[in-house]
Amino acid sequence: MTGLLPIIEELADVPDHTARARWLLSVPLAVLIRDQVTVRRLLTSSNFHEGLAYFEAEIAALSAVRGRDGLASNTIRMTREYARIGIQVIARGGAEEGSA
Structure with a gap:
């Protein structure tokens, strides 16, 4: 027993970056x-x-002040989407971090 919530224990117990990426996305x-x-x-x-x-x-996107349209700034949204694309590739097993 680690004292962590079960959903956090899942992250602590995953064997590789692919599984970590899948956890982050889900x-x-x-x-x-x-x-x-x-x-x-x-x-x-x-x-x-x-x-x-x-x-x-x-975290930045969830914490950002939103404009009149209810959305975070374009910079915040683009940063989030680019990071998400990278994680999706890793989650599919298509690339490990740092590989060419």
Whole structure:
């Protein structure tokens, strides 16, 4: 027993970056906000830099002040989408971080 919530234990127990990417794409965004310190620590300790970049982009988007249209700035939204694309490739097993 680690004291972590079961959904966070899933991240702690995954064997590779592909599984971490899949977890990041499927976990409720509320979990990322609520447990951001623990998620950040787990991603950092696993040296999953692209996952950490995606996580930070999601947190920035979820925390951003929104304009009159209800959306975050274009910079925030584009950063989030580019990071998401990278994580989707890893989640499909198409690329491991740092590979050419």
